[in-house]
Amino acid sequence: MKKNIVILGTQWGDEGKGKIVDYLSRYSAYVVRYHGGHNAGHTLVVDQKKIVLHLIPSGLLHPDVIGIISNGVVISISELVKEIEMLKKNNFFIDKRLFISNSASLILPFHIALDLEREKKLGVNAIGTTGRGIGPAYEDKIARRSLRIGDLNNEKKLSIKLEKIVNYYNDQLVSIYKHKSFDYKVILKDLLESKNIINDMITDTNIMLYSAIKNKKTIIFEGAQGSLLDIDHGTYPYVTSSNSTIGGVITGTGVGPKSLDYILGVTKAYSTRVGNGPFPTELFNDIDNYLSKKGNEFGSTTGRKRRTGWLDGVALRYAVQLNSLSALCITKLDVLDNLKEIKVCIAYQNMNTLEIHTNTSFNNLENMKPVYEIYPGWMEKTSGITKIEDLPNAAQHYIKCIEKIAGIPVDIISTGPNRNDTILVRNIFL
Ligand code: GDP
Numbered sequence: 001m002k003k004n005i006v007i008l009g010t011q012w013g014d015e016g017k018g019k020i021v022d023y024l025s026r027y028s029a030y031v032v033r034y035h036g037g038h039n040a041g042h043t044l045v046v047d048q049k050k051i052v053l054h055l056i057p058s059g060l061l062h063p064d065v066i067g068i069i070s071n072g073v074v075i076s077i078s079e080l081v082k083e084i085e086m087l088k089k090n091n092f093f094i095d096k097r098l099f100i101s102n103s104a105s106l107i108l109p110f111h112i113a114l115d116l117e118r119e120k121k122l123g124v125n126a127i128g129t130t131g132r133g134i135g136p137a138y139e140d141k142i143a144r145r146s147l148r149i150g151d152l153n154n155e156k157k158l159s160i161k162l163e164k165i166v167n168y169y170n171d172q173l174v175s176i177y178k179h180k181s182f183d184y185k186v187i188l189k190d191l192l193e194s195k196n197i198i199n200d201m202i203t204d205t206n207i208m209l210y211s212a213i214k215n216k217k218t219i220i221f222e223g224a225q226g227s228l229l230d231i232d233h234g235t236y237p238y239v240t241s242s243n244s245t246i247g248g249v250i251t252g253t254g255v256g257p258k259s260l261d262y263i264l265g266v267t268k269a270y271s272t273r274v275g276n277g278p279f280p281t282e283l284f285n286d287i288d289n290y291l292s293k294k295g296n297e298f299g300s301t302t303g304r305k306r307r308t309g310w311l312d313g314v315a316l317r318y319a320v321q322l323n324s325l326s327a328l329c330i331t332k333l334d335v336l337d338n339l340k341e342i343k344v345c346i347a348y349q350n351m352n353t354l355e356i357h358t359n360t361s362f363n364n365l366e367n368m369k370p371v372y373e374i375y376p377g378w379m380e381k382t383s384g385i386t387k388i389e390d391l392p393n394a395a396q397h398y399i400k401c402i403e404k405i406a407g408i409p410v411d412i413i414s415t416g417p418n419r420n421d422t423i424l425v426r427n428i429f430l
Protein backbone atom coordinates (compact mmCIF):
# COMPACT_ATOMS: atom_id res chain seq x y z
CA MET A 1 0.00 0.00 0.00
CA LYS A 2 1.30 3.42 -1.00
CA LYS A 3 1.40 5.85 1.90
CA ASN A 4 3.35 8.87 0.81
CA ILE A 5 2.75 10.27 -2.61
CA VAL A 6 4.37 13.12 -4.48
CA ILE A 7 2.35 14.90 -7.16
CA LEU A 8 4.43 17.16 -9.38
CA GLY A 9 4.33 18.73 -12.85
CA THR A 10 6.35 17.30 -15.74
CA GLN A 11 6.09 20.33 -18.05
CA TRP A 12 6.19 24.11 -17.53
CA GLY A 13 3.54 24.27 -14.82
CA ASP A 14 -0.28 24.47 -14.93
CA GLU A 15 -0.58 20.79 -15.76
CA GLY A 16 -3.61 20.49 -13.46
CA LYS A 17 -1.70 19.44 -10.32
CA GLY A 18 -4.16 21.19 -8.01
CA LYS A 19 -7.14 19.31 -9.39
CA ILE A 20 -5.39 15.96 -8.98
CA VAL A 21 -4.15 16.75 -5.46
CA ASP A 22 -7.72 17.72 -4.53
CA TYR A 23 -9.09 14.54 -6.14
CA LEU A 24 -6.64 12.21 -4.38
CA SER A 25 -6.82 14.00 -1.04
CA ARG A 26 -9.96 12.01 -0.18
CA TYR A 27 -7.53 9.17 0.54
CA SER A 28 -4.99 11.17 2.53
CA ALA A 29 -4.55 12.57 6.03
CA TYR A 30 -2.01 15.30 5.17
CA VAL A 31 -1.26 17.48 2.14
CA VAL A 32 2.02 19.39 2.07
CA ARG A 33 3.09 22.35 -0.13
CA TYR A 34 6.88 22.13 -0.11
CA HIS A 35 8.36 24.75 -2.48
CA GLY A 36 7.59 27.86 -4.52
CA GLY A 37 5.28 30.59 -3.30
CA HIS A 38 2.23 32.46 -4.51
CA ASN A 39 3.60 32.29 -8.07
CA ALA A 40 1.63 29.03 -8.16
CA GLY A 41 -2.04 29.01 -9.10
CA HIS A 42 -3.85 25.73 -8.50
CA THR A 43 -7.45 25.60 -9.66
CA LEU A 44 -10.01 23.30 -8.06
CA VAL A 45 -13.60 22.92 -9.16
CA VAL A 46 -15.87 21.34 -6.56
CA ASP A 47 -19.67 21.31 -6.89
CA GLN A 48 -19.48 23.92 -9.68
CA LYS A 49 -17.47 26.22 -7.40
CA LYS A 50 -14.06 27.31 -8.70
CA ILE A 51 -11.37 27.94 -6.10
CA VAL A 52 -7.84 29.08 -7.01
CA LEU A 53 -5.18 28.42 -4.39
CA HIS A 54 -1.71 29.93 -4.45
CA LEU A 55 -0.19 28.90 -1.12
CA ILE A 56 -2.70 26.79 0.77
CA PRO A 57 -2.39 23.06 0.00
CA SER A 58 -5.07 21.88 -2.44
CA GLY A 59 -6.26 19.05 -0.20
CA LEU A 60 -7.78 21.38 2.37
CA LEU A 61 -11.17 21.54 0.71
CA HIS A 62 -11.71 18.08 2.24
CA PRO A 63 -12.84 18.72 5.82
CA ASP A 64 -10.61 16.15 7.53
CA VAL A 65 -7.33 16.81 5.72
CA ILE A 66 -4.47 18.55 7.53
CA GLY A 67 -2.45 21.03 5.44
CA ILE A 68 1.19 21.88 5.88
CA ILE A 69 3.21 24.68 4.29
CA SER A 70 6.72 23.41 4.88
CA ASN A 71 10.15 25.03 5.10
CA GLY A 72 10.82 25.04 1.33
CA VAL A 73 8.02 27.50 0.56
CA VAL A 74 8.56 31.27 0.41
CA ILE A 75 5.59 32.89 2.09
CA SER A 76 3.92 36.25 1.65
CA ILE A 77 1.96 36.45 4.87
CA SER A 78 -0.44 39.05 3.48
CA GLU A 79 -1.27 36.75 0.54
CA LEU A 80 -1.68 33.80 2.86
CA VAL A 81 -4.09 35.73 5.06
CA LYS A 82 -6.07 36.80 1.95
CA GLU A 83 -6.35 33.16 0.92
CA ILE A 84 -7.49 32.02 4.35
CA GLU A 85 -10.20 34.71 4.22
CA MET A 86 -11.22 33.75 0.68
CA LEU A 87 -11.73 30.14 1.78
CA LYS A 88 -13.79 31.23 4.76
CA LYS A 89 -16.00 33.34 2.47
CA ASN A 90 -16.56 30.24 0.36
CA ASN A 91 -17.49 28.19 3.43
CA PHE A 92 -14.32 26.15 3.59
CA PHE A 93 -13.12 26.28 7.17
CA ILE A 94 -9.52 25.40 7.80
CA ASP A 95 -9.21 26.38 11.47
CA LYS A 96 -6.76 24.12 13.30
CA ARG A 97 -6.02 22.26 10.05
CA LEU A 98 -3.28 24.43 8.53
CA PHE A 99 0.28 24.47 9.84
CA ILE A 100 3.19 26.61 8.71
CA SER A 101 6.87 25.86 9.14
CA ASN A 102 8.75 28.22 11.41
CA SER A 103 11.74 27.97 9.08
CA ALA A 104 9.98 29.03 5.86
CA SER A 105 11.36 32.30 4.44
CA LEU A 106 9.17 35.37 4.00
CA ILE A 107 8.34 37.26 0.83
CA LEU A 108 8.15 40.96 1.68
CA PRO A 109 7.06 43.98 -0.40
CA PHE A 110 10.62 44.92 -1.41
CA HIS A 111 11.13 41.46 -2.97
CA ILE A 112 8.13 42.09 -5.18
CA ALA A 113 9.32 45.59 -6.08
CA LEU A 114 12.78 44.29 -7.05
CA ASP A 115 11.34 41.41 -9.08
CA LEU A 116 9.16 43.84 -11.07
CA GLU A 117 11.91 46.45 -11.53
CA ARG A 118 14.41 43.86 -12.75
CA GLU A 119 11.93 42.49 -15.25
CA LYS A 120 11.22 46.01 -16.52
CA LYS A 121 14.93 46.65 -16.96
CA LEU A 122 15.47 43.37 -18.83
CA GLY A 123 12.93 44.47 -21.46
CA VAL A 124 12.75 41.90 -24.27
CA ASN A 125 15.11 39.63 -22.32
CA ALA A 126 12.77 39.45 -19.31
CA ILE A 127 12.15 36.02 -17.76
CA GLY A 128 8.42 36.74 -17.68
CA THR A 129 8.17 36.11 -13.94
CA THR A 130 4.88 36.23 -12.13
CA GLY A 131 6.11 39.37 -10.36
CA ARG A 132 5.52 37.82 -6.95
CA GLY A 133 9.04 38.39 -5.57
CA ILE A 134 9.98 34.72 -5.76
CA GLY A 135 13.53 35.16 -7.12
CA PRO A 136 14.63 37.84 -4.60
CA ALA A 137 13.08 35.93 -1.68
CA TYR A 138 15.00 32.74 -2.55
CA GLU A 139 18.16 34.83 -3.06
CA ASP A 140 17.82 36.03 0.54
CA LYS A 141 17.35 32.48 1.74
CA ILE A 142 20.57 31.30 0.08
CA ALA A 143 22.41 34.44 1.20
CA ARG A 144 21.32 33.73 4.80
CA ARG A 145 19.57 37.05 5.31
CA SER A 146 15.91 35.92 5.07
CA LEU A 147 13.35 36.80 7.63
CA ARG A 148 11.68 33.53 8.50
CA ILE A 149 8.24 32.72 9.88
CA GLY A 150 9.83 31.88 13.24
CA ASP A 151 11.25 35.40 13.47
CA LEU A 152 7.70 36.67 13.97
CA ASN A 153 7.82 35.30 17.51
CA ASN A 154 10.36 37.86 18.73
CA GLU A 155 9.21 41.38 17.96
CA LYS A 156 12.45 43.05 18.98
CA LYS A 157 14.69 40.81 16.92
CA LEU A 158 12.24 40.98 14.03
CA SER A 159 12.39 44.76 14.06
CA ILE A 160 16.22 44.81 14.02
CA LYS A 161 16.45 42.24 11.22
CA LEU A 162 13.78 43.98 9.20
CA GLU A 163 15.42 47.40 9.45
CA LYS A 164 18.68 45.91 8.22
CA ILE A 165 17.16 44.14 5.24
CA VAL A 166 14.98 47.10 4.28
CA ASN A 167 18.12 49.27 4.17
CA TYR A 168 19.82 46.66 2.01
CA TYR A 169 16.94 46.69 -0.49
CA ASN A 170 16.37 50.44 -0.39
CA ASP A 171 20.00 50.95 -1.49
CA GLN A 172 19.38 48.99 -4.68
CA LEU A 173 15.81 50.02 -5.34
CA VAL A 174 16.46 53.73 -4.98
CA SER A 175 19.89 54.03 -6.56
CA ILE A 176 19.57 51.55 -9.43
CA TYR A 177 15.86 51.52 -10.18
CA LYS A 178 14.77 54.96 -8.89
CA HIS A 179 12.04 53.21 -6.92
CA LYS A 180 10.58 54.81 -3.81
CA SER A 181 12.16 53.59 -0.58
CA PHE A 182 10.37 51.30 1.88
CA ASP A 183 9.79 52.22 5.53
CA TYR A 184 10.54 49.20 7.70
CA LYS A 185 8.10 50.42 10.37
CA VAL A 186 5.17 50.16 7.95
CA ILE A 187 6.18 46.63 6.95
CA LEU A 188 6.66 45.68 10.60
CA LYS A 189 3.19 46.91 11.52
CA ASP A 190 1.60 44.87 8.69
CA LEU A 191 3.58 41.78 9.68
CA LEU A 192 2.55 41.99 13.29
CA GLU A 193 -1.11 42.44 12.34
CA SER A 194 -1.11 39.40 10.06
CA LYS A 195 0.86 37.45 12.60
CA ASN A 196 -2.14 37.49 14.92
CA ILE A 197 -4.11 35.55 12.33
CA ILE A 198 -1.50 32.86 11.66
CA ASN A 199 0.10 32.66 15.11
CA ASP A 200 -1.44 29.34 16.10
CA MET A 201 -0.43 27.74 12.81
CA ILE A 202 3.31 28.27 13.24
CA THR A 203 5.18 25.13 14.24
CA ASP A 204 8.08 22.82 13.45
CA THR A 205 6.50 21.00 10.53
CA ASN A 206 9.40 18.51 10.29
CA ILE A 207 8.38 17.10 13.65
CA MET A 208 4.74 16.92 12.55
CA LEU A 209 5.72 15.04 9.41
CA TYR A 210 8.01 12.58 11.20
CA SER A 211 5.21 11.79 13.58
CA ALA A 212 2.71 11.37 10.70
CA ILE A 213 5.10 8.98 8.94
CA LYS A 214 5.72 7.04 12.14
CA ASN A 215 1.97 6.68 12.62
CA LYS A 216 1.58 5.47 9.02
CA LYS A 217 -0.62 8.38 7.97
CA THR A 218 -1.04 8.98 4.25
CA ILE A 219 0.68 12.13 3.02
CA ILE A 220 0.41 13.88 -0.34
CA PHE A 221 3.27 16.22 -1.26
CA GLU A 222 1.94 18.88 -3.64
CA GLY A 223 4.41 20.26 -6.18
CA ALA A 224 4.16 23.70 -7.71
CA GLN A 225 5.43 24.87 -11.13
CA GLY A 226 6.79 22.09 -13.39
CA SER A 227 9.99 20.11 -13.96
CA LEU A 228 11.17 22.30 -16.85
CA LEU A 229 10.95 25.37 -14.60
CA ASP A 230 13.35 23.80 -12.07
CA ILE A 231 16.22 26.11 -11.09
CA ASP A 232 18.83 23.38 -11.74
CA HIS A 233 17.28 21.14 -14.37
CA GLY A 234 14.95 23.43 -16.29
CA THR A 235 15.43 25.76 -19.26
CA TYR A 236 17.74 28.12 -17.32
CA PRO A 237 17.57 31.11 -16.99
CA TYR A 238 13.89 30.92 -17.97
CA VAL A 239 12.98 29.04 -14.80
CA THR A 240 11.67 29.69 -11.35
CA SER A 241 13.97 29.99 -8.32
CA SER A 242 13.28 26.69 -6.57
CA ASN A 243 13.60 22.96 -7.24
CA SER A 244 10.31 21.88 -8.74
CA THR A 245 11.74 18.40 -9.40
CA ILE A 246 11.76 15.64 -6.80
CA GLY A 247 14.71 16.93 -4.74
CA GLY A 248 12.55 19.88 -3.67
CA VAL A 249 10.37 17.53 -1.63
CA ILE A 250 13.29 16.32 0.42
CA THR A 251 14.97 19.66 1.12
CA GLY A 252 11.65 21.44 1.29
CA THR A 253 10.18 19.24 4.03
CA GLY A 254 12.97 17.41 5.86
CA VAL A 255 11.42 14.07 4.84
CA GLY A 256 13.96 11.58 3.48
CA PRO A 257 13.68 9.84 0.09
CA LYS A 258 12.93 6.41 1.58
CA SER A 259 9.68 7.80 2.95
CA LEU A 260 8.38 8.55 -0.56
CA ASP A 261 6.44 5.59 -1.95
CA TYR A 262 5.09 6.82 -5.25
CA ILE A 263 5.80 9.79 -7.49
CA LEU A 264 3.06 10.88 -9.88
CA GLY A 265 3.97 13.14 -12.80
CA VAL A 266 1.06 15.29 -13.94
CA THR A 267 1.17 15.89 -17.70
CA LYS A 268 -1.23 17.88 -19.84
CA ALA A 269 -2.30 16.02 -23.01
CA TYR A 270 -0.58 18.90 -24.88
CA SER A 271 1.87 21.56 -23.67
CA THR A 272 1.63 25.10 -22.35
CA ARG A 273 4.10 27.63 -21.02
CA VAL A 274 3.59 31.08 -19.45
CA GLY A 275 6.46 33.53 -19.56
CA ASN A 276 9.48 33.49 -21.84
CA GLY A 277 11.99 30.81 -22.77
CA PRO A 278 12.37 27.90 -25.16
CA PHE A 279 9.30 25.86 -26.11
CA PRO A 280 10.17 23.52 -29.01
CA THR A 281 6.63 22.31 -29.80
CA GLU A 282 5.03 25.76 -29.59
CA LEU A 283 2.16 26.42 -32.02
CA PHE A 284 1.31 29.75 -33.62
CA ASN A 285 -1.65 28.72 -35.75
CA ASP A 286 -5.35 27.85 -35.53
CA ILE A 287 -4.53 24.97 -33.22
CA ASP A 288 -2.98 27.41 -30.75
CA ASN A 289 -6.21 29.40 -30.84
CA TYR A 290 -8.23 26.23 -30.42
CA LEU A 291 -6.20 24.93 -27.44
CA SER A 292 -6.21 28.36 -25.79
CA LYS A 293 -9.95 28.66 -26.05
CA LYS A 294 -11.06 25.10 -25.40
CA GLY A 295 -8.44 24.60 -22.66
CA ASN A 296 -9.05 28.08 -21.21
CA GLU A 297 -5.29 28.54 -21.19
CA PHE A 298 -4.96 31.76 -19.26
CA GLY A 299 -2.77 31.94 -16.14
CA SER A 300 -4.48 31.21 -12.81
CA THR A 301 -2.12 33.67 -11.10
CA THR A 302 -1.47 36.47 -13.58
CA GLY A 303 -4.23 35.98 -16.16
CA ARG A 304 -1.61 35.97 -18.96
CA LYS A 305 -2.33 33.94 -22.10
CA ARG A 306 -0.43 30.67 -21.92
CA ARG A 307 1.62 29.72 -24.97
CA THR A 308 0.42 26.35 -26.32
CA GLY A 309 2.00 23.46 -28.22
CA TRP A 310 1.89 19.72 -28.86
CA LEU A 311 2.92 17.24 -26.20
CA ASP A 312 6.70 16.98 -26.03
CA GLY A 313 7.75 13.35 -25.54
CA VAL A 314 11.46 14.22 -25.27
CA ALA A 315 10.72 16.58 -22.38
CA LEU A 316 8.39 14.01 -20.85
CA ARG A 317 11.07 11.30 -20.84
CA TYR A 318 13.45 13.82 -19.27
CA ALA A 319 10.91 14.49 -16.50
CA VAL A 320 10.45 10.74 -15.94
CA GLN A 321 14.21 10.38 -15.41
CA LEU A 322 14.68 13.54 -13.34
CA ASN A 323 11.95 12.64 -10.88
CA SER A 324 12.08 8.82 -10.82
CA LEU A 325 8.40 8.97 -11.72
CA SER A 326 6.29 5.95 -10.80
CA ALA A 327 3.42 6.82 -13.15
CA LEU A 328 1.74 9.62 -15.06
CA CYS A 329 -1.56 11.39 -14.75
CA ILE A 330 -2.71 12.78 -18.12
CA THR A 331 -4.92 15.84 -17.76
CA LYS A 332 -7.12 17.82 -20.14
CA LEU A 333 -7.62 14.92 -22.54
CA ASP A 334 -11.06 16.39 -23.29
CA VAL A 335 -9.45 19.53 -24.70
CA LEU A 336 -8.27 17.46 -27.71
CA ASP A 337 -11.82 16.23 -28.47
CA ASN A 338 -12.33 18.26 -31.65
CA LEU A 339 -8.97 17.72 -33.32
CA LYS A 340 -8.76 15.53 -36.44
CA GLU A 341 -5.16 14.68 -35.75
CA ILE A 342 -2.87 15.02 -32.77
CA LYS A 343 0.90 15.35 -32.89
CA VAL A 344 3.46 14.31 -30.30
CA CYS A 345 7.13 15.24 -30.48
CA ILE A 346 9.13 12.01 -30.20
CA ALA A 347 12.63 13.41 -30.93
CA TYR A 348 14.45 16.65 -31.71
CA GLN A 349 16.45 17.33 -34.83
CA ASN A 350 19.46 19.58 -34.52
CA MET A 351 19.07 21.95 -37.48
CA ASN A 352 22.83 22.56 -37.70
CA THR A 353 24.00 18.94 -37.77
CA LEU A 354 20.66 17.34 -38.82
CA GLU A 355 21.26 14.73 -36.12
CA ILE A 356 18.18 13.26 -34.43
CA HIS A 357 18.13 13.16 -30.61
CA THR A 358 15.66 11.22 -28.51
CA ASN A 359 17.33 12.56 -25.37
CA THR A 360 18.90 15.98 -25.12
CA SER A 361 20.26 18.62 -22.82
CA PHE A 362 17.61 21.11 -21.84
CA ASN A 363 20.32 23.73 -21.37
CA ASN A 364 20.50 24.38 -25.06
CA LEU A 365 17.43 23.92 -27.19
CA GLU A 366 18.22 26.70 -29.60
CA ASN A 367 18.63 24.73 -32.82
CA MET A 368 16.32 21.89 -31.90
CA LYS A 369 13.25 21.30 -34.07
CA PRO A 370 10.63 18.76 -33.02
CA VAL A 371 10.15 15.51 -34.95
CA TYR A 372 6.50 14.52 -34.72
CA GLU A 373 4.48 11.35 -34.75
CA ILE A 374 0.86 11.89 -35.81
CA TYR A 375 -2.08 10.11 -34.20
CA PRO A 376 -5.73 10.13 -35.28
CA GLY A 377 -8.06 12.33 -33.21
CA TRP A 378 -11.30 10.88 -31.85
CA MET A 379 -13.68 13.74 -32.70
CA GLU A 380 -15.98 12.71 -29.87
CA LYS A 381 -16.81 14.18 -26.49
CA THR A 382 -14.74 12.72 -23.64
CA SER A 383 -15.40 15.38 -21.01
CA GLY A 384 -16.64 13.96 -17.76
CA ILE A 385 -15.87 10.32 -18.66
CA THR A 386 -14.90 8.34 -15.53
CA LYS A 387 -14.09 4.89 -16.92
CA ILE A 388 -11.26 4.08 -19.29
CA GLU A 389 -13.39 1.65 -21.31
CA ASP A 390 -15.79 4.52 -22.11
CA LEU A 391 -13.05 6.51 -23.87
CA PRO A 392 -13.13 6.36 -27.68
CA ASN A 393 -10.61 3.88 -29.15
CA ALA A 394 -8.45 6.64 -30.59
CA ALA A 395 -8.23 8.30 -27.16
CA GLN A 396 -7.26 4.99 -25.54
CA HIS A 397 -4.67 4.56 -28.29
CA TYR A 398 -3.28 8.06 -27.57
CA ILE A 399 -2.88 7.17 -23.87
CA LYS A 400 -1.12 3.91 -24.81
CA CYS A 401 1.27 5.83 -27.07
CA ILE A 402 2.11 8.25 -24.24
CA GLU A 403 2.84 5.30 -21.95
CA LYS A 404 5.19 3.89 -24.57
CA ILE A 405 6.97 7.19 -25.10
CA ALA A 406 7.34 7.82 -21.34
CA GLY A 407 8.14 4.22 -20.45
CA ILE A 408 5.81 4.29 -17.40
CA PRO A 409 2.08 3.66 -16.94
CA VAL A 410 -0.69 6.22 -16.98
CA ASP A 411 -2.53 5.65 -13.68
CA ILE A 412 -4.94 8.60 -13.82
CA ILE A 413 -6.67 10.47 -16.67
CA SER A 414 -8.47 13.75 -16.18
CA THR A 415 -11.39 14.52 -18.49
CA GLY A 416 -12.58 17.85 -17.13
CA PRO A 417 -11.91 20.51 -14.50
CA ASN A 418 -14.38 19.13 -11.94
CA ARG A 419 -13.08 17.01 -9.10
CA ASN A 420 -14.88 13.91 -10.33
CA ASP A 421 -14.13 14.25 -14.06
CA THR A 422 -11.42 11.71 -13.44
CA ILE A 423 -10.52 8.17 -14.51
CA LEU A 424 -8.64 6.22 -11.88
CA VAL A 425 -6.99 3.62 -14.10
CA ARG A 426 -5.33 2.06 -11.05
CA ASN A 427 -6.10 2.98 -7.46
CA ILE A 428 -2.66 3.79 -6.17
CA PHE A 429 -3.77 3.73 -2.55
CA LEU A 430 -4.88 0.10 -2.66
P1 GDP B 1 -1.84 23.65 -11.77
O1 GDP B 1 -1.09 24.91 -11.58
O2 GDP B 1 -0.98 22.52 -12.27
O3 GDP B 1 -2.64 23.24 -10.57
O4 GDP B 1 -2.88 23.93 -12.94
P2 GDP B 1 -3.84 25.24 -13.10
O5 GDP B 1 -4.92 25.15 -12.12
O6 GDP B 1 -3.01 26.47 -13.12
O7 GDP B 1 -4.32 25.06 -14.58
C1 GDP B 1 -5.04 23.94 -14.98
C2 GDP B 1 -6.40 24.43 -15.54
O8 GDP B 1 -7.02 23.37 -16.22
C3 GDP B 1 -7.36 24.85 -14.46
O9 GDP B 1 -8.19 25.86 -14.99
C4 GDP B 1 -8.18 23.59 -14.20
O10 GDP B 1 -9.50 23.86 -13.72
C5 GDP B 1 -8.26 23.01 -15.59
N1 GDP B 1 -8.29 21.54 -15.66
C6 GDP B 1 -7.64 20.63 -14.88
N2 GDP B 1 -7.86 19.38 -15.36
C7 GDP B 1 -8.63 19.52 -16.45
C8 GDP B 1 -9.16 18.60 -17.41
O11 GDP B 1 -8.94 17.39 -17.36
N3 GDP B 1 -9.91 19.12 -18.43
C9 GDP B 1 -10.16 20.46 -18.54
N4 GDP B 1 -10.90 20.86 -19.56
N5 GDP B 1 -9.69 21.34 -17.66
C10 GDP B 1 -8.92 20.89 -16.64
Ligand code: IMO
Pocket residue numbers: 009012013014015039040041042127128129130131132133134135223224225226229238239240241274275276300
Ligand atom coordinates in the same frame (compact mmCIF):
# COMPACT_ATOMS: atom_id res chain seq x y z
P1 IMO C 1 1.85 26.42 -11.03
O1 IMO C 1 2.16 25.85 -9.66
C1 IMO C 1 3.25 28.22 -14.71
C2 IMO C 1 6.83 30.71 -14.44
C3 IMO C 1 6.64 32.18 -14.76
C4 IMO C 1 8.01 32.49 -15.35
C5 IMO C 1 8.95 31.66 -14.49
C6 IMO C 1 9.60 32.42 -13.36
O2 IMO C 1 0.53 27.10 -11.09
O3 IMO C 1 2.07 25.39 -12.07
P2 IMO C 1 8.68 33.28 -11.01
O4 IMO C 1 7.58 34.23 -10.68
O5 IMO C 1 8.52 31.92 -10.43
O6 IMO C 1 10.05 33.85 -10.72
O7 IMO C 1 8.63 33.13 -12.63
O8 IMO C 1 8.17 30.60 -13.96
N1 IMO C 1 5.94 30.18 -13.39
C7 IMO C 1 4.88 29.41 -13.64
N2 IMO C 1 4.32 29.03 -14.81
N3 IMO C 1 2.73 27.78 -13.54
C8 IMO C 1 3.30 28.13 -12.37
O9 IMO C 1 2.91 27.61 -11.19
C9 IMO C 1 4.39 29.02 -12.38
N4 IMO C 1 5.15 29.59 -11.42
C10 IMO C 1 6.10 30.28 -12.05
O10 IMO C 1 5.59 32.38 -15.67
O11 IMO C 1 8.08 31.98 -16.66
Ligand code: MG
Pocket residue numbers: 013014015040041042043300301
Ligand atom coordinates in the same frame (compact mmCIF):
# COMPACT_ATOMS: atom_id res chain seq x y z
MG1 MG D 1 -1.17 26.89 -12.19
